[in-house]
Amino acid sequence: MAVRFLKINPDDNVVVAIQPLQKGEKISIDGTEVTLLEDVPAGHKVLLKPLKKGENVIKYGYPIGHAVKDEQPGTWMNENNIKTNLAGLLEYTYTPKLVEIEAKNEGRTFMGYARKNGDVGVRNEIWVIPTVGCVNGIVGQLVDKLKEETKGEGVDCIVGFPHNYGCSQLGEDHENTKKVLRDMVLHPNAGGILVVGLGCENNQPDVFKEFCGDYDQDRVKFMVTQKVDGDEIEEGMKILRELYAKAKQDKRTPQPLSKLKIGLKCGGSDGFSGITANPLLGVFSDYIVGQGGTTVLTEVPEMFGAETILMNRCENKERFEETVSLINDFKQYFLSHGEPVGENPSPGNKAGGISTLEDKALGCTQKCGKSIVRAVLRYGDRISKTGLNLLEAPGNDLVASTALASAGCQIVLFTTGRGTPFGTFIPTMKVSTNSGLYNRKKNWIDFNAGVLVEDKGWDETAKKFADYVISVASGERVNNEKNGYREIAIFKTGVTL
Numbered sequence: 456m457a458v459r460f461l462k463i464n465p466d467d468n469v470v471v472a473i474q475p476l477q478k479g480e481k482i483s484i485d486g487t488e489v490t491l492l493e494d495v496p497a498g499h500k501v502l503l504k505p506l507k508k509g510e511n512v513i514k515y516g517y518p519i520g521h522a523v524k525d526e527q528p529g530t531w532m533n534e535n536n537i538k539t540n541l542a543g544l545l546e547y548t549y550t551p552k553l554v555e556i557e558a559k560n561e562g563r564t565f566m567g568y569a570r571k572n573g574d575v576g577v578r579n580e581i582w583v584i585p586t587v588g589c590v591n592g593i594v595g596q597l598v599d600k601l602k603e604e605t606k607g608e609g610v611d612c613i614v615g616f617p618h619n620y621g622c623s624q625l626g627e628d629h630e631n632t633k634k635v636l637r638d639m640v641l642h643p644n645a646g647g648i649l650v651v652g653l654g655c656e657n658n659q660p661d662v663f664k665e666f667c668g669d670y671d672q673d674r675v676k677f678m679v680t681q682k683v684d685g686d687e688i689e690e691g692m693k694i695l696r697e698l699y700a701k702a703k704q705d706k707r708t709p710q711p712l713s714k715l716k717i718g719l720k721c722g723g724s725d726g727f728s729g730i731t732a733n734p735l736l737g738v739f740s741d742y743i744v745g746q747g748g749t750t751v752l753t754e755v756p757e758m759f760g761a762e763t764i765l766m767n768r769c770e771n772k773e774r775f776e777e778t779v780s781l782i783n784d785f786k787q788y789f790l791s792h793g794e795p796v797g798e799n800p801s802p803g804n805k806a807g808g809i810s811t812l813e814d815k816a817l818g819c820t821q822k823c824g825k826s827i828v829r830a831v832l833r834y835g836d837r838i839s840k841t842g843l844n845l846l847e848a849p850g851n852d853l854v855a856s857t858a859l860a861s862a863g864c865q866i867v868l869f870t871t872g873r874g875t876p877f878g879t880f881i882p883t884m885k886v887s888t889n890s891g892l893y894n895r896k897k898n899w900i901d902f903n904a905g906v907l908v909e910d911k912g913w914d915e916t917a918k919k920f921a922d923y924v925i926s927v928a929s930g931e932r933v934n935n936e937k938n939g940y941r942e943i944a945i946f947k948t949g950v951t952l
Contacts, residue, residue, distance in 0.1 A: 498726025587621030628949030634835025647698030654681030718859030725872025726808020729818025878935025
């Protein structure tokens with residue numbers, strides 16, 4: 456018989472409707488029978504016990520907010536009768552709860568592209584990157600001409616990445632742009648990169664070239680269009696033909712799973728996110744960490760309400776303090792703009808059964824499993840330590856996914872209950888939280904975690920998922936690649952001149 460509702464944690468005072476429940480229907484749990492006082496959509500919460508105004512609603516074993524008025528068992532608990540407990544900055548105490556993930560090197564490999572600096576790419580693409588938005592049109596022409604000339608054969612993809620930045624920016628805002636573009640230049644998923652500049656922008660090409668540090672000069676070339684005598688398209692094509700010829704010679708070779716760096720992201724979440732897809736990513740994250748690999752969790756504002764779980768998994772006091780700073784700095788960013796720290800979830804989240812930011816955060820943080828936090832990265836930083844990393848970035852899907860790719864992740868695993876088609880500049884694998892979405896949007900969704908509340912077991916599904924991710928790392932394309940949906944979004948934090 457199909458499961459109709461689920462109590463996630465023994466301490467919870469709500470259950471989650473796995474299927475739509477009807478007014479007058481009786482549900483029995485823990486020896487108590489509750490009659491539904493109203494219809495409850497799938498993914499939403501039903502109250503099990505009487506609740507006084509101001510008392511906490513408990514889900515996942517933690518408070519997700521408090522009741523705005525007295526409520527009776529059988530009530531549909533949603534954003535209209537639950538209010539967040541989140542406010543301003545907090546002080547935290549380090550209470551370590553560390554679970555050492557056993558290293559089980561199974562000797563498994565994926566087929567990747569070994570780069571000169573020891574990094575490994577899961578794709579071998581040609582990228583054209585503008586230093587400034589003024590040359591976006593030129594970038595587009597170059598990409599189109601190279602595709603037409605080569606038919607795209609011999610490399611995984613030829614793509615340009617237009618953006619609106621690189622000039623009229625100051626301070627940290629300008630540095631964000633430079634860091635993301637630098638990180639793209641150094642990314643192993645590209646076998647050849649042409650950086651196209653204008654010449655008069657704030658992000659001066661010569662300065663940016665130095666900012667990139669030790670890059671592979673055989674694989675990365677620069678063109679400043681104001682300095683080209685004559686046709687910059689013709690000059691750019693000469694450079695691209697050289698890069699293309701070199702990239703075509705690259706071959707996939709067996710690489711250990713320890714070389715994988717995987718980004719963990721959710722977007723368009725629903726009430727099933729913390730029950731199916733996010734815990735599935737958590738199991739996979741622990742698996743990759745156990746193989747000596749790396750996973751990265753971001754979306755700092757969507758950690759609010761569950762941050763102490765992550766803080767107490769930090770490997771030491773230093774990492775704990777870095778995580779506290781990560782959380783409170785982002786809260787201060789909100790407060791400095793006059794915005795509340797709990798201004799979340801989105802309308803789509805609420806429609807899917809998520810009522811408060813704590814509700815969202817407790818589901819969101821499950822994506823990183825139980826691993827110890829080994830490193831904390833600021834926006835634009837690149838991965839330098841294996842294991843679980845936390846990364847500074849907002850919850851915005853495009854900005855956060857770009858940040859994960861910028862950090863050095865070769866793939867983003869993206870869970871969703873509402874669905875989204877987009878992809879960043881690396882493979883962006885969509886994992887549905889429910890089967891309804893998967894069946895409606897197979898041109899968006901790559902893997903269905905909704906089977907976990909149907910007829911599939913955890914061990915079977917986790918193995919199938921790991922096999923699929925490894926096949927994607929070895930060259931199998933995901934839907935955003937098939938559809939040609941690739942873009943970058945850089946975090947805008949300052950004034951525009």
